Amino acid sequence: MKKVNIYFNRWFSVAYHYMNLIRNNEDGIPVQIFATHSDIRHMSLQGADVAAAEPELEGIEYVQFCVDFCRSHEIDIFIPRLHMLDIALHASMFDAIGTKVLVCRDLDLLEKIMDKGKFYESVKETGIMTIPDYHVVSTAEQFQAAYEDLAAQGHQVCFKPTETEGGLGFRIINNDRNPLQDLFGHVTPYISFEEAYRILSSVDSFPNLMVMEFLEGFEYSIDCLADESGRLLAAVPRRKAGGRLRLMEHIPELEDIASRVAGAYRIPFNFNIQMKYSGGVPKLLEINPRMSGGLHISCLSGINFPYLAVKSALGGELQPAEFAGNVLASHVEQPLIMRINGESVVTDAVNLSGSSS
Numbered sequence: 141m142k143k144v145n146i147y148f149n150r151w152f153s154v155a156y157h158y159m160n161l162i163r164n165n166e167d168g169i170p171v172q173i174f175a176t177h178s179d180i181r182h183m184s185l186q187g188a189d190v191a192a193a194e195p196e197l198e199g200i201e202y203v204q205f206c207v208d209f210c211r212s213h214e215i216d217i218f219i220p221r222l223h224m225l226d227i228a229l230h231a232s233m234f235d236a237i238g239t240k241v242l243v244c245r246d247l248d249l250l251e252k253i254m255d256k257g258k259f260y261e262s263v264k265e266t267g268i269m270t271i272p273d274y275h276v277v278s279t280a281e282q283f284q285a286a287y288e289d290l291a292a293q294g295h296q297v298c299f300k301p302t303e304t305e306g307g308l309g310f311r312i313i314n315n316d317r318n319p320l321q322d323l324f325g326h327v328t329p330y331i332s333f334e335e336a337y338r339i340l341s342s343v344d345s346f347p348n349l350m351v352m353e354f355l356e357g358f359e360y361s362i363d364c365l366a367d368e369s370g371r372l373l374a375a376v377p378r379r380k381a382g383g384r385l386r387l388m389e390h391i392p393e394l395e396d397i398a399s400r401v402a403g404a405y406r407i408p409f410n411f412n413i414q415m416k417y418s419g420g421v422p423k424l425l426e427i428n429p430r431m432s433g434g435l436h437i438s439c440l441s442g443i444n445f446p447y448l449a450v451k452s453a454l455g456g457e458l459q460p461a462e463f464a465g466n467v468l469a470s471h472v473e474q475p476l477i478m479r480i481n482g483e484s485v486v487t488d489a490v491n492l493s494g495s496s497s
Contacts, residue, residue, distance in 0.1 A: 279345050361414040
C-alpha cells in the first residue's frame, strides 16, 4: 500500500501528538509525515519523518514556498497553521499539483473567524450562540468609554486583541491590585484601569482591542470534527479540572451549540469552539478553524480527530462518532533525544537549515 505523504507547516509543539495520532491510525494506513519550521530544533518536528527549516516569508511568497515543498515531496495532504488565510486564498495552487489542503475555503468566513470583533457581529446576526457584552476599540478614549459602560452594567472587565492566538494580550482589569506586591509576586494577567489607560493613551491609536465582560465560570473547548462538506461528525467538550487534570464530558447544551455552529458555518475537518459560562449561560469566546492546542487530550475520548480529518480528505467514508462516557485525563513530561530526520541534533540549527529528505 502506497504511503500517504502528509505535510505540517509551522505548528505548535503539540503537533508532535497530532502526527503520532495520524501515524498510529486505526485503519493501518501507512503515512510519511513531513514538517517545516523556522526553528529546525522545534519540538513539533520530532513527530515528523522528514523535517526541514522554512524561511521567514509572508503572503504569496510564503504560499509559493509551501507549494514548492508540496510539489518536490509529492505531498498528498497539507495541514497548515501559519498563514492559513493566505494559503486558503491560494488553495487552487495546491489543487493544481494534486495536494489536498485541510483548510476552510470560505474566505469571508475565515476572515471573520480570525477577527473576533467581526465574528461576534456575525454571531449576533445568526443568534446561534450567546456572546458576552463587548466593545471594539482602537483609541484610549474609546477604551475608557467601553470600560465605563461595562462596569456600569456590573461587569468585571477584561480585554484582548481582536486578532491573536491563545492568551496573548489578554488582561483582566482589577483596580484593587497592590503594585508593589505585583512587582515581587507572580506574573499575572491583572492590570488596573489607570495603568492600561496610561499605556494606551501613549499612542494616537492601536490595533483593535475587544473590551468585554469577564466570564467567571468554567471554560470549555469543544473539539469538533466535520467532513469536507462541513457535516458535524463529533464534538467533545473539554475543560480544566484543577492542576493538570482535564475532563471530557457530555454537556448537551454545548453539543447542541457545536451542531448549530456546524450547520451555520459548515467549517470542514477539525475546528474548535471556546465557550465560557457566566450565570449558568455558556457564552462564546472564539472559534479556531483548525486543530486546537489541546486536541490530543480530547482524542483520549477514543475519537482520533486528526486522522479522521485526513481520512475525510482522502475520500474515506466517515460515520458520526461519540465517546461513551466522561473521561478524566492528565499528562506527564516525556524526555526525548532531539532528532532531525533520524539523526541526533548536536550542532547549531544554522548548520541544519537545509535539512530535507
